[in-house]
Amino acid sequence: MADLDFSDLRRLILKGIGLAALTGLGQIGFGLPAAEAAGDKYPEDAFRQKSDTDAIKALYGRGADASDQIKLDAPEIAENGGVVPISVMTTLPGVTSIAFLVSENPNALAASYVIPDGTVPSVANRLKMAKTSNVIAIVEANGRLYSATKEVKVTVGGCGG
Amino acid sequence: MSARALFSSVLTALGLAALVSAMPPAQAADTPDPAADAKAFRDYFVKKFPKVKLDDFVNGPYSMNEDMRRQWEEKEQFPPYEFALEAGKEMFATPFKNGRSYADCFANGGIGIRQNYPMFDAKEGKVVTLELALNRCREANGEKPYSYVKDEMASLTAYMAFTSRGKPFDIKIPDDPRALEAYQEGKRYFYTRRGQLNFSCATCHVQSPGERIRAETLAPALGILNAMPIYRSEWSGMGTISRRFTTCNSQIRGVPLEPQSDEYRNLEYYLSYVSNGLPISGPGARP
Amino acid sequence: MASTIRVRAINSGDITEVQALIQHPMDSGYVKDAQGQTIPPHFIQQLTFEYDGKAVFVADWGPAVSKDPYVKFAFKGAKKGDDLKVSWIDNKGASDATTAKIQ
Numbered sequence: 177m178a179d180l181d182f183s184d185l186r187r188l189i190l191k192g193i194g195l196a197a198l199t200g201l202g203q204i205g206f207g208l209p210a211a212e213a214a215g216d217k218y219p220e221d222a223f224r225q226k227s228d229t230d231a232i233k234a235l236y237g238r239g240a241d242a243s244d245q246i247k248l249d250a251p252e253i254a255e256n257g258g259v260v261p262i263s264v265m266t267t268l269p270g271v272t273s274i275a276f277l278v279s280e281n282p283n284a285l286a287a288s289y290v291i292p293d294g295t296v297p298s299v300a301n302r303l304k305m306a307k308t309s310n311v312i313a314i315v316e317a318n319g320r321l322y323s324a325t326k327e328v329k330v331t332v333g334g335c336g337g
Numbered sequence: 338m339s340a341r342a343l344f345s346s347v348l349t350a351l352g353l354a355a356l357v358s359a360m361p362p363a364q365a366a367d368t369p370d371p372a373a374d375a376k377a378f379r380d381y382f383v384k385k386f387p388k389v390k391l392d393d394f395v396n397g398p399y400s401m402n403e404d405m406r407r408q409w410e411e412k413e414q415f416p417p418y419e420f421a422l423e424a425g426k427e428m429f430a431t432p433f434k435n436g437r438s439y440a441d442c443f444a445n446g447g448i449g450i451r452q453n454y455p456m457f458d459a460k461e462g463k464v465v466t467l468e469l470a471l472n473r474c475r476e477a478n479g480e481k482p483y484s485y486v487k488d489e490m491a492s493l494t495a496y497m498a499f500t501s502r503g504k505p506f507d508i509k510i511p512d513d514p515r516a517l518e519a520y521q522e523g524k525r526y527f528y529t530r531r532g533q534l535n536f537s538c539a540t541c542h543v544q545s546p547g548e549r550i551r552a553e554t555l556a557p558a559l560g561i562l563n564a565m566p567i568y569r570s571e572w573s574g575m576g577t578i579s580r581r582f583t584t585c586n587s588q589i590r591g592v593p594l595e596p597q598s599d600e601y602r603n604l605e606y607y608l609s610y611v612s613n614g615l616p617i618s619g620p621g622a623r624p
Numbered sequence: 625m626a627s628t629i630r631v632r633a634i635n636s637g638d639i640t641e642v643q644a645l646i647q648h649p650m651d652s653g654y655v656k657d658a659q660g661q662t663i664p665p666h667f668i669q670q671l672t673f674e675y676d677g678k679a680v681f682v683a684d685w686g687p688a689v690s691k692d693p694y695v696k697f698a699f700k701g702a703k704k705g706d707d708l709k710v711s712w713i714d715n716k717g718a719s720d721a722t723t724a725k726i727q
Binding site for chain 2: 632
């Protein structure tokens, strides 16, 4: 949850970065609303949502269809719920955004990535998982939304203490 | 002392001397043979895990479990101990207030020597670990010692381990009965049950490596110190050998000893010696 | 103060693979300290990679990203020796930036 006292200042700063980042993005242009939204503004509302469906709705405005063209790599059993290496790659063309959600986390959306033209649609990151949960990867491609899901088991660390 | 008492004590001394000289040095009833120990130790693990390459034992639980191994390999691409390692390198190069530096306290300027620790110090008659040597270096140069369990000590030992990566453990037990005794003490500690859970180190790390204790996969004792110091996800940070020994004691509901107490120094001596030949892999990452 | 950002950008043919590791607590706001006090949320919200004045990758992060966050991605069109600018801003308004050379 962001510090509300600084929210206005923060939005200004973020917008500044976003604008600088968009300068020269000739190939994307400002015509594609999804890319602009993802690249320009920090999706605060989406991060506040609890459920994965609500977070996806807040982030993209619609639901996703399962796709077998998304390869979601995550462990069977996380060695530690605090640092779970998860990666996604896809053969879908025209990817503009990739997001990761952990359904059982207090707020499902973990991370969202802008994939400009010329960037490979593949991301690896390390996420926190509160408990055993589905991990959902969302890929936005050519204006449509696709998903892949995998369950990752999270156990409490052993050996007492 | 009366003349009789004096005479008697002299005789006793002579008698003892005669006894000692008559007895060949290594022929006590229970002769420690560290080399045989080490070989037996290694053979035990190699036999128990025929698919694991000898050098791979230093990777602890990752040599035992494929799913965990993949997670570890992913994280090793840009490992969580990166910052501690960097900090350690900088600390090591920074001179003390008196102008001298860590390099002055160690052979080869402290570079590529981690695999020689712990070593037996003949003058002191005790085992000296790397962590101990570092703090003594600090104190000898007018600096305050660091906590043994984490932070600066972890960063420094991370750097020193890094400069020795790949080098095989080369622990020496000199021909000195005190060194042999320290080794034996370490071995005894390792196999002694303690704590409310009544576990010895061997209970988990010799009897049950690769198996789970609750949700954690146990590491084999062979090579278990080679990756130290480690970034443990459980600690969300770095920890030294001292940290691991003390927390392990707590976890089996025993009373943790003070870091660098004689028992721990001897334990480290034993554990390192029986892993001779296996490569230093530190600093490491663990769950 | 040293940068919090570590970057490795390796170019091979047309593709440059980028890995970044950033020193940041990424406190979620759900964890209590030893005294039982909740540690307030403190996490990077946006991480941007720029090449030739354009964003080649933007990460929008929440507190579920691990401590000392890591990310890996790849992009086309760069060459060895070119600059890659990396910058982040967190929920407290703090920021850091660095420029790395593509190897």
